[in-house]
Amino acid sequence: MSSSPEFADIRAAADRIRPFAHRTPVMTSAFFDGLLSASVFFKCENFQKVGAFKFRGACNAVFSLPDDAVPHGVATHSSGNHAQALALAADLRGMKAYIVMPHNAPRVKRQAVADYGAVIIPCEPTVADREATTQRVVAETGATLIHPYNDPRIIAGQGTAALELLEEVPRLDLLLAPVGGGGLISGTTLAAAGASPGTRVIGAEPQAADDAYRSLEAGRILPSENPQTIADGLRTSLGNLTFAIIAQHVQEIVTVSDEAIVTAMRHVWERMKIIIEPSAAVPVAALLEDGLHVRGKRVGVILSGGNVDLDHLPFVR
Amino acid sequence: MSSSPEFADIRAAADRIRPFAHRTPVMTSAFFDGLLSASVFFKCENFQKVGAFKFRGACNAVFSLPDDAVPHGVATHSSGNHAQALALAADLRGMKAYIVMPHNAPRVKRQAVADYGAVIIPCEPTVADREATTQRVVAETGATLIHPYNDPRIIAGQGTAALELLEEVPRLDLLLAPVGGGGLISGTTLAAAGASPGTRVIGAEPQAADDAYRSLEAGRILPSENPQTIADGLRTSLGNLTFAIIAQHVQEIVTVSDEAIVTAMRHVWERMKIIIEPSAAVPVAALLEDGLHVRGKRVGVILSGGNVDLDHLPFVR
Numbered sequence: 001m002s003s004s005p006e007f008a009d010i011r012a013a014a015d016r017i018r019p020f021a022h023r024t025p026v027m028t029s030a031f032f033d034g035l036l037s038a039s040v041f042f043k044c045e046n047f048q049k050v051g052a053f054k055f056r057g058a059c060n061a062v063f064s065l066p067d068d069a070v071p072h073g074v075a076t077h078s079s080g081n082h083a084q085a086l087a088l089a090a091d092l093r094g095m096k097a098y099i100v101m102p103h104n105a106p107r108v109k110r111q112a113v114a115d116y117g118a119v120i121i122p123c124e125p126t127v128a129d130r131e132a133t134t135q136r137v138v139a140e141t142g143a144t145l146i147h148p149y150n151d152p153r154i155i156a157g158q159g160t161a162a163l164e165l166l167e168e169v170p171r172l173d174l175l176l177a178p179v180g181g182g183g184l185i186s187g188t189t190l191a192a193a194g195a196s197p198g199t200r201v202i203g204a205e206p207q208a209a210d211d212a213y214r215s216l217e218a219g220r221i222l223p224s225e226n227p228q229t230i231a232d233g234l235r236t237s238l239g240n241l242t243f244a245i246i247a248q249h250v251q252e253i254v255t256v257s258d259e260a261i262v263t264a265m266r267h268v269w270e271r272m273k274i275i276i277e278p279s280a281a282v283p284v285a286a287l288l289e290d291g292l293h294v295r296g297k298r299v300g301v302i303l304s305g306g307n308v309d310l311d312h313l314p315f316v317r
Numbered sequence: 318m319s320s321s322p323e324f325a326d327i328r329a330a331a332d333r334i335r336p337f338a339h340r341t342p343v344m345t346s347a348f349f350d351g352l353l354s355a356s357v358f359f360k361c362e363n364f365q366k367v368g369a370f371k372f373r374g375a376c377n378a379v380f381s382l383p384d385d386a387v388p389h390g391v392a393t394h395s396s397g398n399h400a401q402a403l404a405l406a407a408d409l410r411g412m413k414a415y416i417v418m419p420h421n422a423p424r425v426k427r428q429a430v431a432d433y434g435a436v437i438i439p440c441e442p443t444v445a446d447r448e449a450t451t452q453r454v455v456a457e458t459g460a461t462l463i464h465p466y467n468d469p470r471i472i473a474g475q476g477t478a479a480l481e482l483l484e485e486v487p488r489l490d491l492l493l494a495p496v497g498g499g500g501l502i503s504g505t506t507l508a509a510a511g512a513s514p515g516t517r518v519i520g521a522e523p524q525a526a527d528d529a530y531r532s533l534e535a536g537r538i539l540p541s542e543n544p545q546t547i548a549d550g551l552r553t554s555l556g557n558l559t560f561a562i563i564a565q566h567v568q569e570i571v572t573v574s575d576e577a578i579v580t581a582m583r584h585v586w587e588r589m590k591i592i593i594e595p596s597a598a599v600p601v602a603a604l605l606e607d608g609l610h611v612r613g614k615r616v617g618v619i620l621s622g623g624n625v626d627l628d629h630l631p632f633v634r
Contacts, residue, residue, distance in 0.1 A: 273368060306590035
C-alpha cells in the first residue's frame with residue numbers, strides 16, 4: 001500500500017467513490033476570463049461533500065479496505081477537512097472512525113466531526129503527542145490508519161477531481177492546484193499525465209509555507225516549521241510519497257503572498273458568488289500574479305474547498 | 318405597454334433574452350432537504366449576469382424596444398441591481414442608459430453602473446427629486462423610461478427564471494420568491510400559472526417592509542414608508558401593475574424577521590457555499606420558519622441575487 005499510485009488507480013477510485021461523492025460542477029467566469037484573456041475552468045470542490053476534495057480520498061481509502069478490516073474501524077489525526085471527510089466516509093461504510101485532534105481545536109471543528117458519528121480522541125497540540133496518541137489508538141483498536149495525504153489510496157482519490165475536470169474540459173494547457181501535504185497535487189498530476197499528457201500541472205503554495213517549493217529545489221524534503229499563513233489547509237509539509245510524485249511529475253511550484261491569497265479569495269466571492277476557503281484561493285492568486293503567461297490559454301483550477309469561519313473573515317474592515 | 322403581461326409574454330421573453338442571459342443552475346442541498354424533510358430546488362439567480370435576476374427583466378425590456386427607440390437610449394431611477402442590469406442590457410444593444418441615482422449612493426454602486434458605460438445623473442435622495450429628475454432626463458433625451466418593476470416587459474423577463482426552473486424541475490408543490498416592488502413574484506406566479514398550474518406560489522417579505530402583505534389584506538396599495546430592513550432589495554413598495562397580478566394569482570404572502578433573514582443567509586453560505594444577498598434569503602427564512610408545512614413536498618426557491626458588501630456582513634462578530 002505504500003507504493004506510488006498509478007493512473008489506473010485513479011480510474012478505479014473514480015468508479016469506487018461514484019455512488020457517494022458529488023460530481024462537482026465546473027464553473028466559468030466572464031470576469032476572470034476577461035481579466036486574464038484566457039479561458040479558465042474552475043472545478044468546484046467547495047461543493048463536494050464535507051465542503052472539500054478531501055472526501056474523495058477518504059472515501060476511496062475507506063471503500064478500498066477489505067471486509068475484514070471493517071469491524072476495527074479507521075483512524076487518523078486531523079483537525080481539518082480530512083477529519084470530517086474520514087468520519088463521513090467511515091459512517092457510509094458502517095465503520096467506526098477514531099479522530100485524533102488537539103484538545104484546543106475549535107469547537108466548531110470538533111462538533112462537525114462528532115456530527116458524523118466519529119469518536120474524537122483529544123491529544124496535546126504537539127506533533128509528538130499527536131503521533132503517539134494515534135499509534136496508541138491504532139494499537140488498542142486495530143483500526144486502519146488513514147494518513148491525510150501520504151497514502152496511495154488518498155492520492156488516487158484526490159486525483160478523481162482532476163480526472164472529472166479533464167473529461168469535461170479536454171485539452172487544458174495548464175492545470176493548477178494548491179499544495180499542502182501534496183495529496184491533491186499528486187493525484188492531480190497523475191490524472192493529467194494519464195488523461196491529458198499535454199497539460200502542464202502547476203502547484204501553488206503560500207510563501208509562508210513553501211516547503212514544496214524549497215524541497216523540490218533541494219531535492220529532499222524540507223518541512224515547514226510552524227508556518228503562519230491564512231491558508232490553514234496548506235500548513236502541512238510533504239510526505240515521502242507525495243514528494244516523490246511531485247518531484248517526478250509536477251512542472252512547476254509557484255508561491256504567493258497571504259495578501260494575494262486574500263485578494264484572490266475576495267474576487268472569487270464577489271464575482272463568482274461562491275464561497276471558497278483561503279487554501280482554494282492560492283492557485284487563483286497564482287493566476288492573478290500574472291507570472292504564468294496564461295494569455296490565450298485554457299486553464300483549469302481545482303477550487304479545493306469552501307470551509308470558512310464566517311465570524312472571522314479576512315476582508316472585513 | 319401598461320397592460321398585464323401573460324404567459325405567452327414570458328415565453329417570448331425567454332426566447333428574447335436567451336442569447337444574453339445565463340440559464341442559471343438549479344442547486345439542491347442535502348442539509349436543507351434533511352432539515353425540512355422536503356426536496357428543495359434553488360434557482361441560482363445569484364449566478365445571473367450582474368449577480369441578480371434583474372438582468373432578465375432589463376434585458377427583455379431593452380430588446381423589446383423598436384429600432385427607432387434605440388438612438389434615444391433608456392432611462393431609469395435605481396441605485397440597486399436594476400441600475401446595473403439596465404446599464405448592461407443597454408450596452409449590449411448599443412444604447413445609452415441614463416441612470417438617475419441619489420448623490421449619496423455608495424461609490425461602489427455608482428462605479429458598477431459606470432463600468433457598464435451608463436450615464437449617471439445624480440439627484441437628491443428624495444422621491445420627489447428622483448422622479449422630477451427622471452422626468453427631466455426623459456424629456457431632454459427622448460429616452461424610454463424602464464421602471465424597475467411596474468412594467469409588463471420587466472415582469473415578463475423576471476418570470477423567465479421560474480419558467481426555466483419549472484422546465485427543469487416539474488411538479489413543484491410550492492414555489493417561493495421574495496417580494497419587493499413585486500416584479501419577480503408577479504413574473505413567477507404568471508410563469509407558474511402557465512407552466513405548472515398545480516404549483517402554489519408564495520411570496521416572502523421582510524416584516525419591516527410588509528407592504529405587499531398589508532396591501533393584499535386591505536385590497537389596495539399601502540406603501541411602506543422608509544422601511545428599515547437588511548433586505549435592501551425589498552424596501553420598495555408594489556406598483557399598480559404588480560399589485561393587480563399578485564392580488565389575482567399569489568396564494569400567500571408570508572413575512573419574516575430580519576433576524577430570521579440573517580440566519581437563513583448564513584445557513585445558505587455555510588452549507589451550500591454560495592453567496593446570496595439578504596433579499597434572496599427571505600424565502601429561505603420563510604421555509605425555515607416552518608409555517609409552510611413543506612414536509613414531503615417538492616419546493617422551489619428563487620435565490621434572487623448575490624450582491625453583498627463583504628466589508629459589512631451581518632454575521633461578523
